[in-house]
Amino acid sequence: MSLYELIISRRSIRQFKPEPVSREILERLVSAARLAPSASNLQPLEFIVVDEAELRKQFFPCLKWAGYIAPEGNPKQGHEPVAYIVVLVNLQVRDKGYERDVGAAVENMILTVWEEGIGSCWLLSVERDKVQEMLKIPMNYKIDSVLALGYPDEKPVVEDIEGSLKYWKDKQECLHVPKRKLEDIIHFNVF
Numbered sequence: 364m365s366l367y368e369l370i371i372s373r374r375s376i377r378q379f380k381p382e383p384v385s386r387e388i389l390e391r392l393v394s395a396a397r398l399a400p401s402a403s404n405l406q407p408l409e410f411i412v413v414d415e416a417e418l419r420k421q422f423f424p425c426l427k428w429a430g431y432i433a434p435e436g437n438p439k440q441g442h443e444p445v446a447y448i449v450v451l452v453n454l455q456v457r458d459k460g461y462e463r464d465v466g467a468a469v470e471n472m473i474l475t476v477w478e479e480g481i482g483s484c485w486l487l488s489v490e491r492d493k494v495q496e497m498l499k500i501p502m503n504y505k506i507d508s509v510l511a512l513g514y515p516d517e518k519p520v521v522e523d524i525e526g527s528l529k530y531w532k533d534k535q536e537c538l539h540v541p542k543r544k545l546e547d548i549i550h551f552n553v554f
């Protein structure tokens with residue numbers, strides 16, 4: 364797949380197959396994050412890979428999924444993510460203005476795994492206090508977000524927005540994701 368095909372075919376995945384993602388791939392995606400653009404090249408981000416089974420069980424309830432259709436969009440039992448990347452910000456390096464670094468790093472990871480046929484969901488709805496304690500994260504690190512990973516067990520589809528921007532599931536449990544039309548967001552030369 365070309366990079367453009369990867370970008371346009373990517374969807375957030377919330378139902379996963381119970382197949383592990385190899386450490387090699389997990390390391391590769393963190394390396395893709397490592398090499399993302401960083402303002403002033405300060406590189407305030409670090410990453411915790413959570414792939415151990417017992418820890419994953421404790422970790423899963425700390426996340427909230429697909430708010431518009433909750434709880435319908437939750438990963439079903441046996442279809443939970445098989446790994447997580449916890450995105451950390453070292454507050455001693457940067458305590459504000461790091462959000463764009465996170466965006467670039469996480470999108471690099473999302474596309475890197477998608478090329479491997481692995482789906483992901485980027486989550487901001489994280490019970491940070493619980494995760495901070497569970498993973499023994501020092502207080503000078505802030506949890507920005509979590510990337511949940513696994514081989515996809517669903518195929519969400521894109522729709523042109525017709526009114527609502529809320530995604531929905533149909534009777535076959537296929538997720539439909541409305542996106543704004545190109546002609547509604549593009550401006551040439553003047554607004």
Ligand SMILES: Cc1cc2nc3c(=O)[nH]c(=O)nc-3n(C[C@H](O)[C@H](O)[C@H](O)COP(=O)(O)O)c2cc1C
Nearest residue numbers: 373374375427428429430484485486487488530540
């Ligand atoms: C910054 C950010 C935070 C998000 N947080 C969550 C979240 O907490 N839970 C969740 O299920 N999805 C989360 N998402 C995924 C969005 O719901 C999803 O990107 C959106 O519905 C569009 O679908 P798509 O990714 O398939 O294009 C988040 C996405 C972004 C960019």
